Amino acid sequence: MKFLTRTTTVACTVSICISLAFQVAPYVAAAEGHPKVQAEKGWRSLFNGVDLTGWDFRDMKGGTPASDTWAAEDGTLTRKGNAYISTKEKFGDFVLDMEFKVGARTNSGIFIRYEPKYSAGLRKYWTNGALEIQLLDSFGKTEPGRHDCCSLYDLVAPSTNPMKKPGEWNRVTITARGSNITIVLNNKTVVNADLDEWSEAKKNPDGTPNKYEKPIKDAPREGYIVLQDHPGDIWFRNINILPLR
Numbered sequence: 240m241k242f243l244t245r246t247t248t249v250a251c252t253v254s255i256c257i258s259l260a261f262q263v264a265p266y267v268a269a270a271e272g273h274p275k276v277q278a279e280k281g282w283r284s285l286f287n288g289v290d291l292t293g294w295d296f297r298d299m300k301g302g303t304p305a306s307d308t309w310a311a312e313d314g315t316l317t318r319k320g321n322a323y324i325s326t327k328e329k330f331g332d333f334v335l336d337m338e339f340k341v342g343a344r345t346n347s348g349i350f351i352r353y354e355p356k357y358s359a360g361l362r363k364y365w366t367n368g369a370l371e372i373q374l375l376d377s378f379g380k381t382e383p384g385r386h387d388c389c390s391l392y393d394l395v396a397p398s399t400n401p402m403k404k405p406g407e408w409n410r411v412t413i414t415a416r417g418s419n420i421t422i423v424l425n426n427k428t429v430v431n432a433d434l435d436e437w438s439e440a441k442k443n444p445d446g447t448p449n450k451y452e453k454p455i456k457d458a459p460r461e462g463y464i465v466l467q468d469h470p471g472d473i474w475f476r477n478i479n480i481l482p483l484r
Contacts, residue, residue, distance in 0.1 A: 272426050273412050276336055276479045285326060285464070286478040288314040297323045297465060308468065315340075315474040316466070318347075323468045325353065331461035332483035335413040338476050339374055341388075343405045345471025347374040348392065351415055352462035357453075367451075369465075370394075370434075370458060372413055372422060374473065378402045389424040393449040394437065397422075397429035408476075416483055418456065434458065 276282045285293060290311050296304040308320035316324075331352070341347065349372040357367050371392035380387060383397045389411060390396050401424050403409050412423040422430035436444045437455030451458075466475065 272428075273410055273423060274334060274336060274481070276477075276481075280481070282479050282481045284479050286311075286316050286475065288476070291316075291324070293327055294324050295327050297325045297463075299323050299465075309466075315476045316478070317472070317474045318466075318468060321468055323350075323465050325350075325463040325465040329354075329461050329463055330415075330480065330482060332416045333414075334481040334483065335415075335464065335478075336410070336480070337478040338408045338410050340408050340474045341374060341376050341405055342472030343376055345374070345376050345405070345473055346469040347471065347473040348372060348467040348469065349374065349411075349413070350463070350465035350467065351413060352459050353465045354459035354462040357459050357462075367453070369462070370420065370455075371467070372411070374467075376402075376405050376471070378404050383429075389422050389429050391420060391422065391430050391432055393451070394443060394455065395430050395432045397424070399427055399429055401425040401427045401429070417460070 287293075288311065291309065294309070296306055296308060298304040304322035305320055308318065308322035309324045310317055310319050335349075335351070350369045351372065353369040357369075373386060373388060373390045373392045375386070375388045377383060377387040377400060380400050380402075383390065383400045385391075385393050385396045387397060387400065388402045403425065409425055412421075414421040418434040420430065420432045420434060421428065435456045437451075440452055440454050441448055441450070443449050449455075464480075466473075
């Protein structure tokens, strides 16, 4: 894991420099590439590869989900039916690292900091400010948009498209720290956003519209991690998280 990559002319004691390095290291590592996942550094596995321990089926519209819509198969977590699946635990600031594989024309996603109570009174769950990292078969697209793979859905388009072919494994690292969201796909930083810049409902900082009925700057800073139920085949493995607070 990289710590500080640039030299500085500011003098500091060894103890202070080491302390600062460990405070920023997880964020810097995620911003510059994929981190080393090490239990001794505080990383935790969210999926044991065998069963769904630590996960709940979720109907995002408030109904009762079926209990057989996701399964652990051959070390992967894969969708079988019509329901979302979420962590039992809520997370605030974190580095989330996982591998995913899509089928042709798959449309899926990862919600972070999802808080069901925040959706009260809104038309649909997807207008409630829950942040989605889009997972999509967008292989080969030269100018990715705000709905392509590893976009911050409807908010920020990926700066580049290192997406692999359907059927091949991709790696994504998502760092959420306060208002800052960074997404790394296949060792390329594709999104670096400050949510505080989204100060108006249904509007992006550049004036283009988005789906959210509340300003994104007011979205929850803690909540569940949710994997989306949408058409197409999707597989996940090596799902790990480093809580930052």
